Amino acid sequence: xxxxxxxxxxxxxxxxxxxxxxxxxxxxxxxxxxxxxxxxxxxxxxxxxxxxxxxxxxxxxxx
Amino acid sequence: xxxxxxxxxxxxxxxxxxxxxxxxxxxxxxxxxxxxxxxxxxxxxxxxxxxxxxxxxxxxxxxxxxxxxxxxxxxxxxxxxxxxxxxxxxxxxxxxxxxxxxxxxxxxxxxxxxxxxxxxxxxxxxxxxxxxxxxxxxxxxxxxxxxxxxxxxxxxxxxxxxxxxxxxxxxxxxxxxxxxxxxxxxxxxxxxxxxxxxxxxxxxxxxxxxxxxxxxxxxxxxxxxxxxxxxxxxxxxxxxxxxxxxxxxxxxxxxxxxxxxxxxxxxxxxxxxxxxxxxxxxxxxxxxxxxxxxxxxxxxxxxxxxxxxxxxxxxxxxxxxxxxxxx
Numbered sequence: 432x433x434x435x436x437x438x439x440x441x442x443x444x445x446x447x448x449x450x451x452x453x454x455x456x457x458x459x460x461x462x463x464x465x466x467x468x469x470x471x472x473x474x475x476x477x478x479x480x481x482x483x484x485x486x487x488x489x490x491x492x493x494x
Numbered sequence: 495x496x497x498x499x500x501x502x503x504x505x506x507x508x509x510x511x512x513x514x515x516x517x518x519x520x521x522x523x524x525x526x527x528x529x530x531x532x533x534x535x536x537x538x539x540x541x542x543x544x545x546x547x548x549x550x551x552x553x554x555x556x557x558x559x560x561x562x563x564x565x566x567x568x569x570x571x572x573x574x575x576x577x578x579x580x581x582x583x584x585x586x587x588x589x590x591x592x593x594x595x596x597x598x599x600x601x602x603x604x605x606x607x608x609x610x611x612x613x614x615x616x617x618x619x620x621x622x623x624x625x626x627x628x629x630x631x632x633x634x635x636x637x638x639x640x641x642x643x644x645x646x647x648x649x650x651x652x653x654x655x656x657x658x659x660x661x662x663x664x665x666x667x668x669x670x671x672x673x674x675x676x677x678x679x680x681x682x683x684x685x686x687x688x689x690x691x692x693x694x695x696x697x698x699x700x701x702x703x704x705x706x707x708x709x710x711x712x713x714x715x716x717x718x719x720x721x722x723x724x725x726x727x728x729x730x731x732x733x734x735x736x737x738x739x740x741x742x743x744x745x746x747x748x749x750x751x752x753x754x755x756x757x758x759x760x761x762x763x764x765x766x767x768x769x770x771x772x773x774x775x776x777x778x779x780x781x782x783x784x785x786x787x788x789x790x791x792x793x794x795x796x797x798x799x800x801x802x803x804x805x806x807x808x809x810x811x812x813x814x815x816x817x818x819x820x821x
Contacts, residue, residue, distance in 0.1 A: 459552065
């Protein structure tokens with residue numbers, strides 16, 4: 432009784448990694464431990480994949 | 495005037511735009527609807543024929559008449575983090591927030607009504623056809639017999655979710671997947687199924703539209719790629735995204751699409767075949783762009799910031815924020 436498309440489902444990959452930045456409500460930006468703005472560190476963003484098109488989101492559609 | 499960004503704190507992609515807005519001196523207020531009744535608040539009054547509204551978030555207070563634009567980026571479920579959340583409170587909060595904002599006259603990226611319509615993949619496919627974009631043969635059906643007949647006409651098929659939503663409990667992803675020859679289609683009766691002719695692609699193309707600006711990136715498919723790896727999000731990443739020019743006729747069709755869809759932003763996915771044709775797969779009205787910018791250096795976040803930061807509108811003539819066109 433499973434819909435056809437679910438025959439192709441796979442477990443969602445849950446990222447258990449922690450991000451090395453925290454949100455600063457004053458700046459309205461995420462900042463690194465050394466105070467730098469996380470979004471300005473493109474190498475870090477590439478490494479973390481936090482800006483990547485993902486699948487398996489609980490809260491949002493595919494992007 | 496201020497730019498309102500509806501998104502969560504963890505949205506580092508939104509940060510890429512905030513950095514540019516800060517650099518240009520445009521005020522920003524960032525609000526996650528999930529924080530309503532906790533660390534975010536709203537108010538609006540309709541008195542003596544006038545409307546006045548206010549929002550606060552993170553210690554900032556802004557008048558709704560002072561908003562130049564609203565960016566609906568990755569908003570949380572309204573009031574999800576309220577002290578006593580409930581479905582009722584979520585609905586009350588959603589109607590209050592979005593209802594008040596609709597009357598403030600700010601420009602939207604994207605307008606909620608347009609965004610809601612644009613999420614529907616069947617609508618996307620038809621709208622793409624109307625716009626002059628090449629659309630692979632597609633079937634959405636709950637008739638197993640129709641699926642079998644379609645598979646006879648188009649033996650090389652993929653299946654993908656209609657909605658883009660993902661099943662939970664347990665959390666699963668449903669990538670676009672190749673359908674093997676001889677597959678049993680009986681289960682099509684248990685859920686709408688989207689079958690599409692597989693494009694033997696030589697590249698994936700992500701075309702990001704911001705207002706009138708088109709920024710396209712291309713990711714070549716390696717010659718030795720496994721043809722079963724259809725979904726670029728799940729395929730091994732062997733080649734980089736690189737900037738690519740948009741063919742003029744396709745650009746015209748894409749502009750027709752976004753104009754007709756009333757979108758200020760859209761992320762188009764195409765599959766490029768051996769002839770160089772870009773086949774329309776979908777347009778995500780809130781698609782990610784950070785990964786493209788990080789790899790290609792294309793100024794997507796700057797372009798979004800410039801769109802959001804343009805001078806604000808005047809008082810709207812209609813309750814829904816629309817303005818009477820000047821003849």
